[in-house]
Amino acid sequence: MPKLTVNGKDVEVPAGTNLIEAARVAGVEVPHYCYHAGLSIAGQCRLCMVDIEKTPRPTIACNTVATDGMVVQTETDRVRETRKSIMEFHLINHPLDCPVCDQAGECWLQIYYMQHGLYDPRMKDEKVHKPKAVPLGPHVILDAERCILCSRCVRFCDEITHTGELGIFERGDHSEIGLFPGRELDNKYSANVVDICPVGALTDRDFRFQVRVWYLDTTKSICPGCARGCNIEVHVNRRRPHHAEGRRVARLKPRYNPEVNKWWICDAGRYGFGFVDAAERLLAPASRHGGSSTDSTWDQAIGAVAGALRRLPPEQVGVIASPKMSNEDLFALRRLLDLRGIRQAAGQVPPRVPGDEDNFLIRADKNPNSRGAELMGFGGDARAVLEAARARQIKLLWIFGHDLLASAVSEREMLDAFRAVETVIFTGSNANWTSAHSHWVLPAAAWVEREGTYTNFEGRVQRFRTATEPLGQALAEWEIVGRVMALLGETPSATRAEHWFRQLVEAVPAFAGLSYQLLGDTGHPLTAAAVAR
Amino acid sequence: MSGEAILMRNFGRSDSHTIRAYVETGGYQGWAKARSMEPTAIVDEVKRANLRGLGGAGFPTGTKWSFIPKNHTGPVYLVINADEGEPGTFKDRYLLERDPHALIEGMLIAARAINSAKGFVYIRGEYVEPWRRFSTAVREAYEAGHLGKGLDIVVHRGAGAYICGEETGLISSLEGKKGWPKLKPPFPAIKGAFGAPTIVNNVETLSHVPHIINRGAAWFAGLGTKSQGGTRMYSVSGRVVRPAVYEAPVGITLRQLIYDRAGGVTGNGRLKAVVPGGSSAAILTADEIDVTMDVDGLKNAGTMAGSAGVIVMDETVSIPEALMVVARFYAHESCGQCTPCRESTGWIYKMTRRIVEGRGQKDDLDTILDVAKRGAGTTICAFYDGAVGPYISYIEKFRAEFEGLIPHA
Numbered sequence: 038m039p040k041l042t043v044n045g046k047d048v049e050v051p052a053g054t055n056l057i058e059a060a061r062v063a064g065v066e067v068p069h070y071c072y073h074a075g076l077s078i079a080g081q082c083r084l085c086m087v088d089i090e091k092t093p094r095p096t097i098a099c100n101t102v103a104t105d106g107m108v109v110q111t112e113t114d115r116v117r118e119t120r121k122s123i124m125e126f127h128l129i130n131h132p133l134d135c136p137v138c139d140q141a142g143e144c145w146l147q148i149y150y151m152q153h154g155l156y157d158p159r160m161k162d163e164k165v166h167k168p169k170a171v172p173l174g175p176h177v178i179l180d181a182e183r184c185i186l187c188s189r190c191v192r193f194c195d196e197i198t199h200t201g202e203l204g205i206f207e208r209g210d211h212s213e214i215g216l217f218p219g220r221e222l223d224n225k226y227s228a229n230v231v232d233i234c235p236v237g238a239l240t241d242r243d244f245r246f247q248v249r250v251w252y253l254d255t256t257k258s259i260c261p262g263c264a265r266g267c268n269i270e271v272h273v274n275r276r277r278p279h280h281a282e283g284r285r286v287a288r289l290k291p292r293y294n295p296e297v298n299k300w301w302i303c304d305a306g307r308y309g310f311g312f313v314d315a316a317e318r319l320l321a322p323a324s325r326h327g328g329s330s331t332d333s334t335w336d337q338a339i340g341a342v343a344g345a346l347r348r349l350p351p352e353q354v355g356v357i358a359s360p361k362m363s364n365e366d367l368f369a370l371r372r373l374l375d376l377r378g379i380r381q382a383a384g385q386v387p388p389r390v391p392g393d394e395d396n397f398l399i400r401a402d403k404n405p406n407s408r409g410a411e412l413m414g415f416g417g418d419a420r421a422v423l424e425a426a427r428a429r430q431i432k433l434l435w436i437f438g439h440d441l442l443a444s445a446v447s448e449r450e451m452l453d454a455f456r457a458v459e460t461v462i463f464t465g466s467n468a469n470w471t472s473a474h475s476h477w478v479l480p481a482a483a484w485v486e487r488e489g490t491y492t493n494f495e496g497r498v499q500r501f502r503t504a505t506e507p508l509g510q511a512l513a514e515w516e517i518v519g520r521v522m523a524l525l526g527e528t529p530s531a532t533r534a535e536h537w538f539r540q541l542v543e544a545v546p547a548f549a550g551l552s553y554q555l556l557g558d559t560g561h562p563l564t565a566a567a568v569a570r
Numbered sequence: 571m572s573g574e575a576i577l578m579r580n581f582g583r584s585d586s587h588t589i590r591a592y593v594e595t596g597g598y599q600g601w602a603k604a605r606s607m608e609p610t611a612i613v614d615e616v617k618r619a620n621l622r623g624l625g626g627a628g629f630p631t632g633t634k635w636s637f638i639p640k641n642h643t644g645p646v647y648l649v650i651n652a653d654e655g656e657p658g659t660f661k662d663r664y665l666l667e668r669d670p671h672a673l674i675e676g677m678l679i680a681a682r683a684i685n686s687a688k689g690f691v692y693i694r695g696e697y698v699e700p701w702r703r704f705s706t707a708v709r710e711a712y713e714a715g716h717l718g719k720g721l722d723i724v725v726h727r728g729a730g731a732y733i734c735g736e737e738t739g740l741i742s743s744l745e746g747k748k749g750w751p752k753l754k755p756p757f758p759a760i761k762g763a764f765g766a767p768t769i770v771n772n773v774e775t776l777s778h779v780p781h782i783i784n785r786g787a788a789w790f791a792g793l794g795t796k797s798q799g800g801t802r803m804y805s806v807s808g809r810v811v812r813p814a815v816y817e818a819p820v821g822i823t824l825r826q827l828i829y830d831r832a833g834g835v836t837g838n839g840r841l842k843a844v845v846p847g848g849s850s851a852a853i854l855t856a857d858e859i860d861v862t863m864d865v866d867g868l869k870n871a872g873t874m875a876g877s878a879g880v881i882v883m884d885e886t887v888s889i890p891e892a893l894m895v896v897a898r899f900y901a902h903e904s905c906g907q908c909t910p911c912r913e914s915t916g917w918i919y920k921m922t923r924r925i926v927e928g929r930g931q932k933d934d935l936d937t938i939l940d941v942a943k944r945g946a947g948t949t950i951c952a953f954y955d956g957a958v959g960p961y962i963s964y965i966e967k968f969r970a971e972f973e974g975l976i977p978h979a
Contacts, residue, residue: 080753081907083948094947100753122944126913159937162920210916212906
């Protein structure tokens with residue numbers, strides 16, 4: 038491992054580390070545009086210049102590998118002057134349209150100009166004009182005048198998705214990013230180019246013009262879109278509620294996790310949050326008798342569920358949990374079922390159309406917590422429970438989340454099952470076929486409105502946190518289940534998700550040793566035995 | 571100091587491009603000799619000859635060859651840069667048209683020296699006749715059994731970009747990519763065309779090699795100066811009586827070249843300035859022409875030998891207009907990869923144009939000089955440094971003429 042000094046600080050880095058990363062180890066940020074740790078080295082923005090002892094002039098850090106005994110300075114006078122010049126070159130043809138640019142506030146031209154530029158502009162000539170507001174695909178739009186030609190987007194499409202839609206065309210200061218003829222930027226990961234674009238050249242068609250980025254609050258979370266569990270940030274607009282037609286979740290962004298998704302997320306996951314602020318959200322408990330639905334209260338709804346559970350023998354109760362529920366929710370439910378001796382419980386509802394899958398991030402299983410559900414005893418096929426209902430063995434059927442209409446079970450079979458039971462209870466965040474055919478509807482908080490953990494397909498347990506308040510009276514499932522348990526005489530000791538997690542860790546061997554603290558921001562694998570499986 | 575013609579010795583024959591004429595005048599004898607030499611012996615001979623690259627950079631050729639990794643297994647490529655695009659330079663064109671077998675023989679010897687079985691000749695797209703002549707010569711060399719027994723040659727035509735004459739831009743283009751220069755390290759001798767160790771040599775450089783092997787390093791070195799052997803071909807253009815290509819020992823002075831060879835200055839007859847090494851070389855004033863035209867002689871004079879394209883300007887030539895034309899060229903030809911070059915070549919062109927059109931502003935000249943100096947040395951390849959040569963030297967040496975065009979300067 039080479040040892041070098043960066044600004045006088047000794048650091049030791051793995052062989053092959055470049056000077057941008059070596060400087061990071063020393064706590065020094067070397068400004069750069071084209072360099073991205075997940076992509077090949079381009080060396081074309083020329084901003085990451087550093088001084089290396091015994092070299093005649095500043096050298097780009099991105100393409101220089103740290104060697105033993107190297108003495109690197111990032112803040113010499115000539116490095117600062119070079120940086121300032123490079124900033125001027127980047128900006129002479131830039132339109133400086135920050136007031137109408139969605140990147141403003143998170144633009145590296147703005148940030149680096151303030152940190153390393155601060156020169157008086159000398160450009161008096163007509164700037165080069167290039168195409169503006171060019172849709173590249175369903176999610177991404179290009180402003181070629183704002184582009185600094187760092188080629189990150191081109192390299193992403195070449196090296197990460199291997200789809201090669203983008204290239205740099207023309208020459209000199211007329212160079213511009215563009216699509217190859219007949220192509221569209223429509224690969225399954227296309228919007229990542231917006232994240233890695235350091236400027237306002239590539240913006241997100243879904244997000245642009247919705248809300249200024251400085252009004253957004255950021256929360257660490259996990260994508261619930263499939264069994265991969267990509268690490269994400271949830272960006273919520275609380276401060277300007279009149280923007281974006283009242284939608285609170287403004288966008289999802291990938292969050293770096295070297296063990297799971299690196300820097301990336303798929304477009305399906307990125308744009309999968311629409312249900313959170315949708316009109317179909319369930320806002321209050323409701324009961325339905327004879328076709329019409331009436332709003333109710335939590336006391337009445339919980340009372341009805343607890344009453345039915347108390348009244349009925351456990352053999353007459355069926356539960357279909359959801360692999361979209363958190364480990365905490367599922368564990369609370371498991372406790373309740375064990376308390377009552379209920380054995381007819383399942384979790385997996387086969388989808389009507391099998392999920393798409395690739396060899397990168399996207400998993401066919403579109404549930405974030407199928408492993409957790411299995412470990413909590415909800416791995417079984419829900420069709421067995423529906424079959425028992427149709428056979429009139431079940432009087433109370435409690436379904437969590439599932440939109441059964443989207444499942445492989447026919448509507449006929451479902452209607453037969455529903456008609457054969459006395460009471461159907463639905464707990465979920467959004468209205469669907471199931472909720473419309475249930476006698477009681479208990480509104481659940483969406484994942485961004487509460488905290489918890491998911492266990493991904495590789496057995497990695499990861500935390501997601503509360504980004505915003507639940508809509509209406511919605512509650513986390515663990516809390517709904519806890520209230521039912523309280524009415525049944527089991528005083529719940531858990532008043533927070535973390536409390537349930539602690540009990541889960543005690544009770545389920547696969548989770549032994551885990552804690553919210555240990556999970557941290559990027560999660561932790563289950564015990565080796567459970568992962569090996 | 572007229573000297574003996576070596577490269578151009580056959581140019582007087584109308585059939586000089588044929589293998590028959592070439593063999594009649596001693597052609598392929600160097601190759602016959604080199605076949606019995608160890609590769610390292612060939613490299614040493616060329617090193618001792620003080621042969622320096624004649625494409626523009628002036629790097630010692632034998633030393634370049636010795637950079638190929640010794641224990642390399644797998645292909646090594648020899649690439650010939652025939653993308654002659656430096657404004658004011660038209661020598662390789664003559665070699666390809668009139669003595670193509672000299673290059674083929676030079677390639678045979680160089681390929682043996684670096685253990686290469688495949689050579690690529692990248693010919694400038696606009697060079698149609700040179701391409702035809704050279705392709706015919708390649709066919710002749712196959713028929714004569716020189717090629718196809720250890721060395722194969724692929725002739726590749728460029729598509730008209732100046733940057734593809736930059737050694738790694740050429741390699742990118744040859745690989746089928748956009749002609750963008752590559753980051754160094756790795757250098758081509760380690761990882762070049764198609765990822766293999768590659769030597770890129772200029773047409774004229776390799777055309778010298780058969781003569782060096784034939785007549786010995788000492789003879790060749792003796793033709794030149796202490797640090798550079800041999801003769802080279804000077805493309806003399808502009809305001810001279812006989813614009814043409816002249817072969818002369820590298821120790822010839824610029825004055826001799828202009829007055830003794832090219833017949834002196836036309837226009838108003840009074841010399842104003844000379845660009846000695848292609849458009850990227852810094853300009854020299856009329857009283858700076860007593861310099862030798864070898865690599866180090868011109869380097870010491872603050873300019874460069876470059877591709878030996880000598881552009882002569884008499885007193886009627888407007889230096890600001892000349893700079894505008896040069897600046898337009900560099901703005902047009904910048905590949906756009908590195909930010910400083912991409913952005914400032916266009917900016918500087920706009921400023922020079924404004925000055926020439928009488929719309930210059932007081933601080934424009936200082937801005938051009940400052941921008942040029944700040945951008946120099948910050949890019950992947952030497953293109954921008956080449957543009958900086960004229961930007962700075964034209965203004966610094968002829969500042970009053972520029973200022974005369976700027977209102978209120």
